[in-house]
Amino acid sequence: MKVIVCDDEFLAVERLERMLSRIDDIVIAGSAQNGRDALALIAEHAPDALFLDIEMPALDGFDVVEALAADPNVAPPLIVFVTAFPQFAAHAFDTGAVDFLIKPVRFARLEMAVARVRDVIDQRDARRRLADLAGQLSALRAEGNDNVGGANEIWVHRRAERIRVDLDAVELVRAEGEYVRLFVGEQSFLHRASIGSIAARLDPGRFMRVHRSYVVRLDLIAKIRRKTAGGYSLLLVGGEEIPLGRLYRADLLRHAQG
Structure with a gap:
């Protein structure tokens, strides 16, 4: 699972990256200390998940989510908000966030958030495979119908x-x-x-x-x-x-x- 970390506090980025590196099958594609850099990294690396601080200068975490939603050319990652302000929780989940972590993040709680992200990815992949299968079945049915007339x-x-x-x-x-x-x-x-x-x-x-x-x-x-x-x-x-x-x-x- 490819992830990006975004927090305007360097020590917070470093701590979260260190904990993420202890979890199996996590690839940290990059880190950013502001929303604009995070958007650029997402466009470049197409991560599965973004661990995103809310309180940041210029573009805050909610601004980043809105920018991703407005860009049809970028596949948006799953969002896990990370913040020291629990009052943002309701708004965070309204944006469709997978999870909401309170600083200082505990390792066990981070593992739970990663597990939730994996579950969403698995469900999304299963739906995509089912859609592909349905498309193949439709194509086979159409092929059978079209071949009745002898067209090659x-x-x-x-x-x-x-x-x-x-x-x-x-x-x-x-x-x-x-x-x-x-x-x-x-x-x-x-x-x-x-x-x-x-x-x-x-x-x-x-x-x-x-x-x-x-x-x-x-x-x-x-x-x-x-x-x-x-x-x-x-x-x-x-x-x-x-x-x-x-x-x-x-x-x-x-x-x-x-």
């Missing part, structure tokens, strides 16, 4: 978008674990599928499986190279070199000869 296309999920990919326009397919990457011109798209299932949907007169991890469009093969150490590779028109698997070599050589 699939829908891929990318962030908040679903993008239609014409399989006839694909130039190269590369396996990446449980996914395949489809190369189309200057773009590439990650899709959850096996390379075998994609190969089965490509025109066998235009595409060929050349390796357990690659399918290539035949008109993009510029050269078949024999390596000095043995084996073969393919040089594509764009300059990329990919391996030619032993099990697929005979079929490609026959294609090249005929």
Whole structure:
């Protein structure tokens, strides 16, 4: 968990950093002694959490939170307020703060605050994974519906978008674990599928499986190279070199000869 500490008192920053360094899996990305520097550090490091003093000159802690909320280009960290003034607690929690620590901060209380931050991060990640899964399921359903008419296309999920990919326009397919990457011109798209299932949907007169991890469009093969150490590779028109698997070599050589 990446954190930033902001307090206008240097000794307070130093003390809090020292205690945070005793907690496992905490990375202190930086510290600031005023709100403006804190905002700059957040934009640079994108921390998970900000331990933020409230009473500071120029921009106080509440001003920092308002500035973060108003900036659509910055992912705001989770906020833990740290202050010597308990009367700010109600306002602090109204801003959406995860926790509120009173100076001098005790180590056991700091551990509790860190645990709360971790819980929020875990819940947020779980919601994001669920949203991604829902998007993938929607894409699969759409793909199934679209294929009823015989169109040779699939829908891929990318962030908040679903993008239609014409399989006839694909130039190269590369396996990446449980996914395949489809190369189309200057773009590439990650899709959850096996390379075998994609190969089965490509025109066998235009595409060929050349390796357990690659399918290539035949008109993009510029050269078949024999390596000095043995084996073969393919040089594509764009300059990329990919391996030619032993099990697929005979079929490609026959294609090249005929």
